[in-house]
Amino acid sequence: MRPPPQAESIACRGGCLSRHILSVRGTPRVGSSVVSHPAVDPRSGPLVVRSAPVADPGALLSLLPPDDAYAWVHGGDGLVGWGRAAELHTAGASRFADAAAWWRDLSARAVVRDEVGTPGSGLVAFGSFTFADDAEGSVLVVPEVVVGRRDGVTWITVIGTGIGAVPALVAGAPPRQPSGATFADGPVDSQAWQQLVAEAVTRIEADALDKVVLARDLVATLDEPLDVRAPLARLAADYPSCWTFHVDGFFGSTPEMLVRLERGLVTSRVLAGTIRRTGDDTHDLALAGSLARSSKDLEEHEYAVRSVADALAPHCTNMFVPETPFVLHLPNVMHLATDVTGVMKDGASALTLAASLHPSAAVGGTPTAEAVRLIAELEQLDRGRYAGPVGWIDARGDGEWGIGLRSAQVGDDGRTVRLFAGCGIVADSVPADELAESDAKLVPVREALS
Numbered sequence: 001m002r003p004p005p006q007a008e009s010i011a012c013r014g015g016c017l018s019r020h021i022l023s024v025r026g027t028p029r030v031g032s033s034v035v036s037h038p039a040v041d042p043r044s045g046p047l048v049v050r051s052a053p054v055a056d057p058g059a060l061l062s063l064l065p066p067d068d069a070y071a072w073v074h075g076g077d078g079l080v081g082w083g084r085a086a087e088l089h090t091a092g093a094s095r096f097a098d099a100a101a102w103w104r105d106l107s108a109r110a111v112v113r114d115e116v117g118t119p120g121s122g123l124v125a126f127g128s129f130t131f132a133d134d135a136e137g138s139v140l141v142v143p144e145v146v147v148g149r150r151d152g153v154t155w156i157t158v159i160g161t162g163i164g165a166v167p168a169l170v171a172g173a174p175p176r177q178p179s180g181a182t183f184a185d186g187p188v189d190s191q192a193w194q195q196l197v198a199e200a201v202t203r204i205e206a207d208a209l210d211k212v213v214l215a216r217d218l219v220a221t222l223d224e225p226l227d228v229r230a231p232l233a234r235l236a237a238d239y240p241s242c243w244t245f246h247v248d249g250f251f252g253s254t255p256e257m258l259v260r261l262e263r264g265l266v267t268s269r270v271l272a273g274t275i276r277r278t279g280d281d282t283h284d285l286a287l288a289g290s291l292a293r294s295s296k297d298l299e300e301h302e303y304a305v306r307s308v309a310d311a312l313a314p315h316c317t318n319m320f321v322p323e324t325p326f327v328l329h330l331p332n333v334m335h336l337a338t339d340v341t342g343v344m345k346d347g348a349s350a351l352t353l354a355a356s357l358h359p360s361a362a363v364g365g366t367p368t369a370e371a372v373r374l375i376a377e378l379e380q381l382d383r384g385r386y387a388g389p390v391g392w393i394d395a396r397g398d399g400e401w402g403i404g405l406r407s408a409q410v411g412d413d414g415r416t417v418r419l420f421a422g423c424g425i426v427a428d429s430v431p432a433d434e435l436a437e438s439d440a441k442l443v444p445v446r447e448a449l450s
């Protein structure tokens with residue numbers, strides 16, 4: 001393999017890189033307002049992108065500066081980035097189409113020298129999309145620096161308007177740990193939320209729909225503004241089989257891969273059907289067996305698998321949809337899980353696939369339209385980016401989009417953090433059990449803030 005580039009190394013990290021790379025703002029952000037018809041500023045030249053292998057710099061998350069940092073890591077591999085070379089903010093039902101068009105245009109105009117040639121090298125954007133059409137906050141960001149690792153190969157990508165210097169990669173000082181976290185119910189307290197679950201069961205029994213996912217939130221207040229690198233490091237260490245992410249204050253560790261597209265191969269990990277772990281391995285094994293036999297959970301799972309298979313079918317050939325789920329063991333919960341695969345047939349990008357899949361029945365319900373209407377009516381919660389697609393895309397269209405679960409959004413003051421969790425409700429659901437399940441799903445982020 002080619003030796004890592006050293007000649008251009010300079011002893012600085014994210015912040016001072018901006019001396020070397022002029023930041024092109026793809027679309028200016030005006031306060032928090034939404035740019036619905038984005039275009040790259042025609043006065044700016046194309047983005048100039050260079051990817052090259054580098055020596056292993058250690059844990060990817062340890063490279064992140066405190067601000068403008070992005071992450072998508074899974075068991076040591078993944079992508080981290082910092083700085084903003086270009087960005088798009090969008091909203092509305094057209095948010096995915098806006099983002100896909102912006103990305104196609106930006107990619108087509110970019111000048112790329114990619115010495116790595118793997119999914120995630122070359123031009124890359126991190127993104128996060130809201131669950132609901134009418135929420136603000138969908139974003140794609142192209143960092144100034146991206147560091148990736150995959151199958152033992154580490155690379156750096158530098159993005160700007162000119163030939164940028166390649167920064168030396170050094171771990172920064174350890175992040176400041178969160179302190180003084182207190183947690184309170186969001187606008188709907190746990191008692192009221194159980195009543196909503198009961199109401200959803202009534203609606204399901206009245207045959208209006210088969211399944212609906214209801215979510216709740218917790219509000220954490222910290223002593224000081226959150227250094228998001230601290231919970232990210234904790235989540236990545238505690239949940240290595242999940243995808244730990246951060247985009248624009250939205251962070252978490254999701255076990256659910258909405259869609260991955262790599263060199264024509266499409267995969268999706270569907271989760272639905274949950275049981276809490278007890279901490280006693282023998283007992284948990286017995287619980288895993290009962291989860292795999294539970295008709296309530298199997299029914300809930302089947303809806304989610306069907307929704308994913310149906311949404312992928314128009315884009316794929318050779319689809320494989322296993323008939324029986326396996327049990328995914330996480331430290332806090334176990335889930336029924338199915339890995340759906342297919343071969344891309346129509347050239348759709350990972351982002352277009354994510355748009356076709358969202359919202360799957362793991363976060364919406366069945367039928368989708370009725371479930372989404374009931375969520376809006378009952379939930380009394382602005383989900384923001386929770387349960388929306390979060391991940392990355394490269395210029396080839398390859399990418400990974402997880403579902404933004406086991407997640408939280410940092411507020412503008414930096415000290416307030418909203419944590420989210422939801423549960424699939426079907427005819428047999430029991431409100432108190434669903435509350436306990438949602439508490440278990442809040443554990444990863446809650447512990448990472450404590």
Ligand SMILES: C=C(O[C@H]1C=CC=C(C(=O)O)[C@@H]1O)C(=O)O
Binds near residue numbers: 335423424425441
């Ligand atoms: C909606 C969430 O989880 C989904 C994913 C896995 C299992 C689920 C369940 O069993 O209800 C949910 O469908 C969440 O974690 O907030």
